Amino acid sequence: MTTHLEATAVECRRGRSTILSGVDLAVDVGERVALVGPNGAGKSTLLRVLAGIDAPHAGSVLLRGTRVHDMRSRDRAREIAVVSQHELPPADLLVRELVALGRVPHRSPWSSEPDDHAIEALDRLGLRAFADRPVDRLSGGELRRVLVARALAQEAPVLVLDEPTNHLDLRHQHELLGTVRDLGLTVVAAIHDLGLAARYFDRVAVVHDGGLVAQGDPDDVLTTDLVQRVFGVRVARVLHPETGEPHLLVDP
Amino acid sequence: MSDADSRRPPVLLLTVAATVVLLVSLPIATALGATSIPWSEVVEVWRSRLQGVPSDATSDTIVWNIRAPRVLLAAIVGAGLAIAGTVVQTLVRNPLADPYLLGVSSGASVGATAVITLGVLSSTGTWALSVGAMIGAVVAAATVFGIAMGQGGLTPLRLVLTGTVLASAFSAIASYLVFRSEEPQAAQSVLFWLLGSLARASWEQLLLPVVATVLAALVIVVLRGWLDALLAGPDVAASLGVPVARLRVALFVLQALLVGVLVAVAGGIGFVGLIVPHVARLLVGPLHGRMVPVAALVGAIFLVWVDVAARTLATPQDIPLSVVTGVVGAPVFLVLLGRRRYRFGGES
Numbered sequence: 001m002t003t004h005l006e007a008t009a010v011e012c013r014r015g016r017s018t019i020l021s022g023v024d025l026a027v028d029v030g031e032r033v034a035l036v037g038p039n040g041a042g043k044s045t046l047l048r049v050l051a052g053i054d055a056p057h058a059g060s061v062l063l064r065g066t067r068v069h070d071m072r073s074r075d076r077a078r079e080i081a082v083v084s085q086h087e088l089p090p091a092d093l094l095v096r097e098l099v100a101l102g103r104v105p106h107r108s109p110w111s112s113e114p115d116d117h118a119i120e121a122l123d124r125l126g127l128r129a130f131a132d133r134p135v136d137r138l139s140g141g142e143l144r145r146v147l148v149a150r151a152l153a154q155e156a157p158v159l160v161l162d163e164p165t166n167h168l169d170l171r172h173q174h175e176l177l178g179t180v181r182d183l184g185l186t187v188v189a190a191i192h193d194l195g196l197a198a199r200y201f202d203r204v205a206v207v208h209d210g211g212l213v214a215q216g217d218p219d220d221v222l223t224t225d226l227v228q229r230v231f232g233v234r235v236a237r238v239l240h241p242e243t244g245e246p247h248l249l250v251d252p
Numbered sequence: 253m254s255d256a257d258s259r260r261p262p263v264l265l266l267t268v269a270a271t272v273v274l275l276v277s278l279p280i281a282t283a284l285g286a287t288s289i290p291w292s293e294v295v296e297v298w299r300s301r302l303q304g305v306p307s308d309a310t311s312d313t314i315v316w317n318i319r320a321p322r323v324l325l326a327a328i329v330g331a332g333l334a335i336a337g338t339v340v341q342t343l344v345r346n347p348l349a350d351p352y353l354l355g356v357s358s359g360a361s362v363g364a365t366a367v368i369t370l371g372v373l374s375s376t377g378t379w380a381l382s383v384g385a386m387i388g389a390v391v392a393a394a395t396v397f398g399i400a401m402g403q404g405g406l407t408p409l410r411l412v413l414t415g416t417v418l419a420s421a422f423s424a425i426a427s428y429l430v431f432r433s434e435e436p437q438a439a440q441s442v443l444f445w446l447l448g449s450l451a452r453a454s455w456e457q458l459l460l461p462v463v464a465t466v467l468a469a470l471v472i473v474v475l476r477g478w479l480d481a482l483l484a485g486p487d488v489a490a491s492l493g494v495p496v497a498r499l500r501v502a503l504f505v506l507q508a509l510l511v512g513v514l515v516a517v518a519g520g521i522g523f524v525g526l527i528v529p530h531v532a533r534l535l536v537g538p539l540h541g542r543m544v545p546v547a548a549l550v551g552a553i554f555l556v557w558v559d560v561a562a563r564t565l566a567t568p569q570d571i572p573l574s575v576v577t578g579v580v581g582a583p584v585f586l587v588l589l590g591r592r593r594y595r596f597g598g599e600s
Contacts, residue, residue, distance in 0.1 A: 077493025109477035
């Protein structure tokens with residue numbers, strides 16, 4: 001396996017306080033890594049640095065061996081697509097126009113192209129019917145999926161997602177992560193639901209106490225001890241009566 | 253297609269229609285004014301002048317040397333203000349932004365007031381007022397730029413705060429100059445300039461605003477993909493490969509240049525740069541490639557007719573343009589804001 005995205009000794013500060021330090025994370029080509037951890041642990045901060053939006057205060061992030069922050073922003077945007085947690089697009093933008101913004105890194109700012117890529121991306125997420133809807137007529141969950149469609153239209157081999165399943169109902173959480181899994185892209189995502197993280201990701205990395213405290217196969221990492229220590233809730237590990245897969249039951 | 257969906261009207265059709273309206277408005281507007289001139293004469297003057305020869309009509313001078321440059325200047329300034337308003341609204345992501353938000357015009361007013369009250373720059377003759385305003389605009393823009401950059405960059409909040417604070421400081425200086433002046437007419441001259449007027453229009457004065465407006469329009473058309481991305485927010489734009497910091501610097505310089513030139517020739521005409529971008533957005537949506545041509549044309553048509561009203565409603569006096577744009581503009585803006593479906597940003 002070749003390493004696609006690699007963070008080495010990354011340190012992130014906000015103002016004077018250090019949020020993360022000594023973060024080492026290597027993501028292979030086509031691998032999906034879920035960042036889990038309590039609120040405020042620094043998952044979003046780490047994602048922004050991995051995606052090249054913010055520079056780390058120390059350490060480096062390499063994309064196929066090139067420092068992400070030395071890349072031209074346009075070259076970087078062709079390699080890494082981002083769906084952030086809070087985005088408020090202009091209310092009067094139509095869904096097709098918003099998704100077509102994903103094509104910005106692929107064309108000169110003065111050129112136009114037909115909506116084909118945008119429509120195709122909407123199709124993939126079953127959102128074709130929303131193409132002509134103004135953004136402010138979408139529900140929170142619909143908007144999340146539209147933003148993921150924009151990231152797909154961007155056709156970047158790396159997908160960075162900050163809580164993509166926020167606001168989504170159960171069915172759409174699974175559909176969205178299933179779609180993302182089937183794309184075969186390299187994915188780094190912050191995920192709150194440990195069950196989803198275990199099911200749809202190859203690896204989980206636990207962000208806690210200003211660094212990565214554990215990473216590896218979900219079933220190995222998400223032990224009852226670790227979850228109890230990191231999240232401060234008691235959990236029991238049980239096997240699903242029908243599928244035999246392990247699940248975590250929370251009993252605060 | 254459900255009720256919630258909307259279709260964009262064909263922008264080409266709208267642009268062609270607006271261009272036709274503008275081209276028809278221009279000669280009509282030269283016929284109207286303090287002295288009304290028969291249609292046949294106006295048509296005669298335009299026909300022969302467009303072929304390059306003065307006509308024999310008695311109104312040749314009035315139509316061609318006084319009214320024609322004034323009407324054309326109205327069109328250019330209207331288009332320019334609409335473009336400047338669009339640029340500033342995109343730069344600061346704020347629906348209440350107008351071209352004067354970032355302090356350029358207040359700086360220009362200090363320059364203009366200094367010319368009127370202290371008689372500085374009198375060696376430049378009839379250009380004194382424009383030159384003074386331009387110098388003031390450049391100084392103000394450089395100050396706002398320097399302070400905002402020094403405090404962390406051209407972020408929307410930083411720009412709005414710096415621009416607003418410095419604008420009041422510049423206004424205070426201008427007021428002090430008027431207050432101190434011993435010229436009895438000074439206050440009125442300054443007020444007239446501040447409220448905007450095209451009374452000083454001449455053919456020579458057209459060049460600079462035309463160049464600035466055309467340049468600004470071209471830059472926007474060239475950068476439209478990036479500007480559209482910036483609408484969605486700085487982080488989104490950055491993740492889409494837009495060099496956000498450099499784009500903001502470019503937009504700031506562009507608006508400073510354009511507003512400086514427009515204010516120098518026409519004073520502080522209000523409301524056009526605030527409302528017209530909203531009207532265009534309402535018509536064709538927020539993507540710059542679609543809304544900027546429409547905004548420019550609507551702004552041009554609007555100001556041509558505002559100036560006709562300014563010239564004819566209280567003859568023989570000229571009404572300051574801001575008086576007319578305010579009276580027309582305030583209700584238009586209220587109606588726009590009152591539309592349930594129209595929301596500028598993400599927030600309601």
